Amino acid sequence: MAVHQVKDLSLFAQEIRYYTLKQFVTMGFGHYGGSLSVVETLAVLYGKHLNSTPENKTDPERDYFVLSKGHAGPALYATLFLRGFIAKEWLQTLNQNNTRLPSHPDRNLTPGVDMTTGSLGQGISAATGIALGNRLARRDNWTYVIVGDGELNEGQVWEAVQMASHNKLDHLMVFVDDNKMQLDGPTKDISEPHDYVEKFKSFGCYSKRVDGKSTEAIDQAIEWGKKNKGKPTVIVLDTIKGQGVHVIEAMSNNHHLRPDEETTKKIMRECEALGERIGVST
Amino acid sequence: MKRYNEKDTVEMRQVYADTLLELATLDPKVVVLEADLSSAITTTKIKNQLKDRYVNVGIMEAEMIGAAAGLAVAGFKPFIHTFANFATRRVYDQVFLSLAYAKLDAVILGSDAGVTAEHNGGTHMPFEDLSLMRIIPEVTVYEASDATMLAALLKQGYKQPGLTYIRTIRKQAITLYDTSELFETGSKTLRKGTDAAILASGIMVAEALAAAEELAAQDIDVSVVDMYQIKPIDEDAVMEAAETGAIVTAENHNVIGGLGSAVAEVLAEKKPTKMYRIGIREKFGQVGTADWLKQDYGLTKIDIVKAVKHLCSE
Structure with a gap:
């Protein structure tokens, strides 16, 4: 089954960024930083590689996606809207009472969400099970999962990588959103990361570091990963927390924000500028 | 019997x-x-x-x-x-x-x-x-x-x-059921009595049956129910047991949160009945043989007999 491809992945990323921001601005607070840093990756996955559509979303032969860093849910919801899984009006309901778009993705609430996540470390384990199940069922589809660099603090991530490596899950592709920040500060100050690529290689995976701000670089890395055989692939993405929104990038602590009036205005100005670039009037 | x-x-x-x-x-x-x-x-x-x-x-x-x-x-x-x-x-x-x-x-x-x-x-x-x-x-x-x-x-x-x-336990259990037995309601009444009811699960079911025999020898006639489904609890079985007026629960588990609690919750809301929970009270595990541990934690037929007699004499 061919994925209906988006022509301009960079533009698609800006669309995702725009609708991610709109959700936060509507709600007044949210996990801005880590949602914005995965936008380019989501754009390349949903715009080109991931074979998952509103039509085939329950077909076991489709590709599966797990957002293990569940707090980036709003970026996924923006993507799901742009790919036709959910209606535009839903985006205004983020975290509202009785919403179907909670902070952290819920497979029972939102069409297109393959796994419920939010407790860090658990999504990647589920992804190993999905990849294993697909292989047991003799399917050649892919399972993609995004984990955060802070999430790599969790021991369960390393259990999952060991399991994937031991079982030679070569249709599992892991992305590490290395935005170098976690809730309480720089990742390196909280738990020394060492060299992620070397770590994943020593765990028996293919691994490389690429520019997570460039849809082209991410695309090339996925193409590389798809050719790898016999081992899982881990792509470490150099990203920025708050990526693509200057006012948020500039903040030292942007994991979860409830911006004041002045900051909100600045965010909205950037949002409007984004809207103009993608041809949406705000 | x-x-x-x-x-x-x-x-x-x-x-x-x-x-x-x-x-x-x-x-x-x-x-x-x-x-x-x-x-x-x-x-x-x-x-x-x-x-x-x-x-x-x-x-x-x-x-x-x-x-x-x-x-x-x-x-x-x-x-x-x-x-x-x-x-x-x-x-x-x-x-x-x-x-x-x-x-x-x-x-x-x-x-x-x-x-x-x-x-x-x-x-x-x-x-x-x-x-x-x-x-x-x-x-x-x-x-x-x-x-x-x-x-x-x-x-x-x-x-x-x-x-x-x-x-479950890992090794052999006492045989309680014929291989044709069906388990549909969430509980199995193994013995019917009128003076009190012992609601038990796991290894404590056999212990409860042994206690019931001892009690029968002392003219105390008790029901024994295997409450194998801890959740949802078989409320009908609990209500029926409450007809005897005295309930002892018996579990190889903490008395907080398990079978005893589940039974107490039903009784408290629907039919307050005097009861006693046999089980672990404010203790951690320790090494020992199962038989010695049962004695140490008060999980034997003797403990059940005592509890039933105490409730019946109240």
């Missing part, structure tokens, strides 16, 4: 392996997950038949639960085993979120119930697994009391959607 003094010919762990092989042979969606305790539960003997549907992840319980959730997402029916303390306490958040909250279908077998963990001692002696599992919404919780029942509960877990937790 039927005597209950023979042990099952098969160990509970063999029942687990045999039933899984039977289910896996019928259904290619059945997968078996272990975390390096496969030899302890004898699934090693079905490994070759199950081929790639037998997955031993190694000593990684969190990953085992997560991978099981993923397998369920991909359309498989995972059966997960480890010791009950690891299957619940160690991986509580994984069980709670990745399986239960995500509404995925799976069966967890927690082995070495309570004092039957024997010489593995306090680190491995689960007195709280039923409590932990019972407070998770929509989970079905069982404690198996003999081989026939365990096979039936595993098949029930296979059939029903959602998460099923089954607590």
Whole structure:
């Protein structure tokens, strides 16, 4: 089954960024930083590689996606809207009472969400099970999962990588959103990361570091990963927390924000500028 | 009156392996997950038949639960085993979120119930697994009391959607049921009496039956009910037992949160009745033989007899 491809992945990323921001601005607070840093990756996955559509979303032969860093849910919801899984009006309901778009993705609430996540470390384990199940069922589809660099603090991530490596899950592709920040500060100050690529290689995976701000670089890395055989692939993405929104990038602590009036205005100005670039009037 | 003094010919762990092989042979969606305790539960003997549907992840319980959730997402029916303390306490958040909250279908077998963990001692002696599992919404919780029942509960877990937790001992149980017995209502009345009712689960069912015989010799006529389904609790059985006016619960588990609590909750809301809970009170596990541990924690027929007589004399 061919994925209906988006022509301009960079533009698609800006669309995702725009609708991610709109959700936060509507709600007044949210996990801005880590949602914005995965936008380019989501754009390349949903715009080109991931074979998952509103039509085939329950077909076991489709590709599966797990957002293990569940707090980036709003970026996924923006993507799901742009790919036709959910209606535009839903985006205004983020975290509202009785919403179907909670902070952290819920497979029972939102069409297109393959796994419920939010407790860090658990999504990647589920992804190993999905990849294993697909292989047991003799399917050649892919399972993609995004984990955060802070999430790599969790021991369960390393259990999952060991399991994937031991079982030679070569249709599992892991992305590490290395935005170098976690809730309480720089990742390196909280738990020394060492060299992620070397770590994943020593765990028996293919691994490389690429520019997570460039849809082209991410695309090339996925193409590389798809050719790898016999081992899982881990792509470490150099990203920025708050990526693509200057006012948020500039903040030292942007994991979860409830911006004041002045900051909100600045965010909205950037949002409007984004809207103009993608041809949406705000 | 039927005597209950023979042990099952098969160990509970063999029942687990045999039933899984039977289910896996019928259904290619059945997968078996272990975390390096496969030899302890004898699934090693079905490994070759199950081929790639037998997955031993190694000593990684969190990953085992997560991978099981993923397998369920991909359309498989995972059966997960480890010791009950690891299957619940160690991986509580994984069980709670990745399986239960995500509404995925799976069966967890927690082995070495309570004092039957024997010489593995306090680190491995689960007195709280039923409590932990019972407070998770929509989970079905069982404690198996003999081989026939365990096979039936595993098949029930296979059939029903959602998460099923089954607590068991690993070795031979006292035989309570004919192989033709069906387990449909959530409880089994093994003896009918009018003076009091003993509601028990797991190894305490046989203990309750022995206590009932002693009480009968002293002209105290009690019911004995095997409350194998801890959640949802069989409310009708509890209400019927309450007709006697005195209830003793007996469990190889903490009195907080397990069978005793479940029965007390029904009674408090629907029919306040005098009761006493036999079980572990404010104690951790420790090493010892199961028989000695039962004495030390007050889980013997003598303790049950005392409790019934005390309630009946009030």
